[in-house]
Amino acid sequence: MSLLQLEGVSKRFGQVVVGEGITFQLDSGDALGIVGPNGAGKTSLFSMISGDIAPDSGVISFDGADLGHLSANRRARAGIGRTYQVPRPFEHMTVFENTLLAAQQGAKLRGQRSYDAAYGALDRTGLGDFANRRAGSLTLLHRKRLELGRALATSPRVLLLDEIAGGLTDLEVNLLTEIIRDLRHDGIAVVWIEHVVRALVSTVDRLLCLAGGVIVADGEPKEVLASEAVRSVYLGGKRIVEGVS
Numbered sequence: 747m748s749l750l751q752l753e754g755v756s757k758r759f760g761q762v763v764v765g766e767g768i769t770f771q772l773d774s775g776d777a778l779g780i781v782g783p784n785g786a787g788k789t790s791l792f793s794m795i796s797g798d799i800a801p802d803s804g805v806i807s808f809d810g811a812d813l814g815h816l817s818a819n820r821r822a823r824a825g826i827g828r829t830y831q832v833p834r835p836f837e838h839m840t841v842f843e844n845t846l847l848a849a850q851q852g853a854k855l856r857g858q859r860s861y862d863a864a865y866g867a868l869d870r871t872g873l874g875d876f877a878n879r880r881a882g883s884l885t886l887l888h889r890k891r892l893e894l895g896r897a898l899a900t901s902p903r904v905l906l907l908d909e910i911a912g913g914l915t916d917l918e919v920n921l922l923t924e925i926i927r928d929l930r931h932d933g934i935a936v937v938w939i940e941h942v943v944r945a946l947v948s949t950v951d952r953l954l955c956l957a958g959g960v961i962v963a964d965g966e967p968k969e970v971l972a973s974e975a976v977r978s979v980y981l982g983g984k985r986i987v988e989g990v991s
């Protein structure tokens with residue numbers, strides 16, 4: 747039995763197909779990357795897993811149970827954590843208050859356990875020294891880390907990362923991939939949507955390419971990136987394989 751399993755998941759917004767028969771599975775400690783052009787349905791896929799939007803058809807199960815109509819909150823408590831493409835911290839709160847709120851609201855932890863989860867998340871994301879800063883005053887790197895920290899504070903078993911490396915320098919991306927490798931090591935399953943392909947390839951062991959809501963390639967990262975299907979999806983084909991070989 748897989749930790750996370752999608753079977754024939756489909757969704758459209760009017761005429762726009764964002765998911766069509768999406769099927770894959772994931773076990774503890776697995777790291778799966780997702781690439782695909784803008785508008786392919788990548789973020790929508792996360793929203794269906796996290797419970798922010800409902801699929802039109804198909805089954806998403808977690809730990810053997812159909813998530814069905816479980817609310818986003820219940821899914822977070824069950825162990826599904828996600829980050830958002832546009833980081834959305836509470837700007838006026840401190841970094842620590844943001845992770846504490848995630849632990850208390852997302853995971854419904856109380857008292858000392860919520861504090862431990864919040865501090866643990868800051869530790870793991872290297873934000874310990876920033877605990878008392880206002881979230882609104884952070885640089886992009888630290889905002890991305892806080893987005894990750896808020897997801898970690900909910901003690902996820904599956905972590906859905908939506909473009910957390912975009913806009914960062916190479917060095918900053920490396921620091922981020924180290925954090926993600928550590929998380930895998932602890933048995934957290936990671937699904938990572940990213941346009942910074944170099945970061946993905948060094949971190950994931952499997953890659954999906956999504957286009958028009960359909961999985962057009964699925965397999966070993968470098969093979970997927972080199973595949974005809976993926977090249978034809980990206981006009982000018984080269985961009986996706988830059989810096990990989």
Ligand SMILES: Nc1ncnc2c1ncn2[C@@H]1O[C@H](COP(=O)(O)OP(=O)(O)OP(=O)(O)O)[C@@H](O)[C@H]1O
Nearest residue numbers: 759762764782783784785786787788789790791831
């Ligand atoms: N709530 C919504 N209502 C209507 N259309 C939507 C909604 N959410 C997304 N869409 C549309 O669905 C398509 C897929 O969007 P999605 O955000 O999933 O793409 P994406 O692969 O994450 O793209 P990007 O790489 O730009 O982040 C887009 O055409 C988008 O405009």
Ligand SMILES: [Mg+2]
Nearest residue numbers: 788789790831
């Ligand atoms: Mg997106």
